[in-house]
Amino acid sequence: MITFISCMVALVVGYMIYGKFVENVFGADENRPTPCQVNPDGVDFVPLSEKKNMLIQLLNIAGLGPIFGAIMGALWGPVAFLWIVLGSIFAGAVHDYFSGMLSIRNNGAGLPKIVETYLGTFMGKFVNFFALILLVLVGVVFVAGPAALLAVLTPAWMDLAFWSAVIFIYYIIATLLPIDKIIGRIYPVFGAILLIMALGICGSLFIGGYSIPELTLANLHPKALPIWPLLFVTIACGAISGFHATQSPLVARCTTNERLGRRIFYGMMIAEGAIAMVWAAAAMSVFGGTAGLQDAMAKLGGTAGIVRHVSMTMMGALGGTFAILGVVVLPVTSGDTAFRSARLLIADFLKMNQGPMLDRLKISIPLFVVGYLISTVDFNFIWRYFAWANQTTAMFMLWAAASYLYQNNKLHWIASIPAAFMTAVSFTYILQAPEGFSLPTTISYPGGLVLTVLVVLAFIRYITKQKSGSPTIGA
Known part of the structure; x- marks a missing residue:
């Protein structure tokens, strides 16, 4: 329990101190006009209040990851x-x-444009393709998970196929309509459900007298799977997730002051980390350790079964049902904006105006057809590739941030160190994982290190060359 409380306190202190430090390094300017003030279009560039933007950002980024990922990550102890x-x-x-x-500094640019601006045209085009695949995978992954949970709670005729269709229809509506018509109105309600769910589970950990394990660096995974790099890919959205880089620009286009950025972007990631802490602690405690959690996963039907059992056990039938609805809300409110982001990425690439509904339909219809076809593939297969693509996208975004900081004579280490770390995670994982090259650790570990060093050297060469040339956009 001491470890859990200390970690929660550390998240709050980290936001207050390191978050403020990061803001100062960036140099947020409250007098600088933002994209929604300069280019309002009534669809995607719409001024929204700080509270709405915070809830939208939280619900956009907090998909299945901080719950399902945290539960699977809890197997390591x-x-x-x-x-x-x-x-x-x-x-x-x-x-x-x-x-x-x-994104705010570059007129509401999406991830590919940000990468292109700070890492070059080739990397921008590559990330455009890569991010589009990631977003479609996210949209698909975030149909299967909540649909499975809803099917358990409802009559038999409301099966997995029924709820998948309902969620897809909602995604289509949310993708096409202006951001303030659906997302801006229902997210505050969803946010209340999410917060009540997280607080309920957290409160039950204390009131119910559960024994949360104290910190140990030992690998407690029942199957002895290595901590490096598997843990750092398994727990993504609760620690770092490249998917967030595709979502932040949506809210950046609705933000009215740069000084709100720390609360909206930095703060909501800290909130997501707190949600992941709650679910990791619950998964370790309710089943008496990692071995019990592994057995429960087999008996209860995987992570979805764990969520249902934990919710019902800790909060009773009514509270548990409410908690499960909170878990459903998380992925649904990330899946809708995943498809919305995909529409905008394609529109930016094709330079297609998204004001007219017909132009939005031209992109959205084929996008959802592809998404539906992918949804017929095995969920676990999709999730494995999504996890790696997710962390690799984070790597690209962090290197772009480091490039921006270096070229503008700012402290680049706050981005370049985590960028190098995530590069090592991504390369080592794909060398080692079954969906990658399936190499033993004796090869994947040094191989990942060598590839990371090469990327760092290439980055140094690029930024040195760029700094000697023209000034950077977005300073």
């Missing part, structure tokens, strides 16, 4: 707490802050 805290403060929140603020 309390070491997962350490990654959630350190990852959220020094990597994830920094990543989210710069993806939002650099």
Whole structure:
């Protein structure tokens, strides 16, 4: 329990101290006009209040990851707490802050444009393709998870196929309509459900007398899977997630003052880290340790079954049902904006105006057809590739942030160190994972290190060359 409380306190202190430090390094300017003030279009560039933007950002980024990922990460034991805290403060929140603020500084640019601006045209085009795949995968992944939970709670005729269709229809509506018509109105309600769910589970940990394991760096995984790099990919959205870099620009286009960025972008990542802490602690405590959690996953039907059992056990039938609805809200409110972001990425690439409904339909219809076809593939297969693509996208965003900082004579280490770390995670994972090259650790570990060093050297060469040339956009 001491470890859990200490980690929660560390998240708050990290926001207050390191978050303020990051803001000062960036140099947020409250007098600088923002994109929604300069280019309002009534669809995507719409001024929204600070509270709405905070809730939209939180619900956009907090998909299945801080719950499903935290539960799966709990199999390694309390070491997962350490990654959630350190990852959220020094990597994830920094990543989210710069993806939002650099979008504001570049007229509401999406991730590919940000990468192109600070890492070059080739990298921008590559990330455009890569991010589009990631967003479609996210949209698909965030249909199957909530649909499975809803199917358990409702009559038999409301099966997985029924709820998948309902969620897809909602995604289509949310993707096409102006951001303030659907997302801006229902997210505050969803946000209340989410917060009540998280607080309910957290309160039950204390009131119910559950024994939360204390910190140990030992690997407690029942199958002895290595901590490096698997834990750092398994717990993504609760520590650092490249998907967030595709979502922050949506809110950046609705933000009215740069000084709000720390609360909206940095702060909401810290909040997501707190949600991941709650679910990791619950998963370790309710089943008496990692071995019990592994057995429960097999008996209850995976992470969705764990969520249902934990919710009902800790909060009773009514409270548990409400908690499960909160878990449903998380992925649904990330899936809708994933498809919305995909529409905007394609529109930016094709230079297609998104004001007219017909132009939005031209992009959205084929996008959802592709999404539906992918949804027929095995969920676990999609999730494995999504996890790696997610962390690789974070790597790109952090290197872009580091380039911006270096070229503008700012402290680039706050971005370049986590960028190098995530590069090592991504390369080592794909060399080692079954969906990658399936290499043993004796090869994947040194191989990942060598590739990371090469990327760092290439980055140094690029930024040195760029700094000697023209000034950077967005300073």
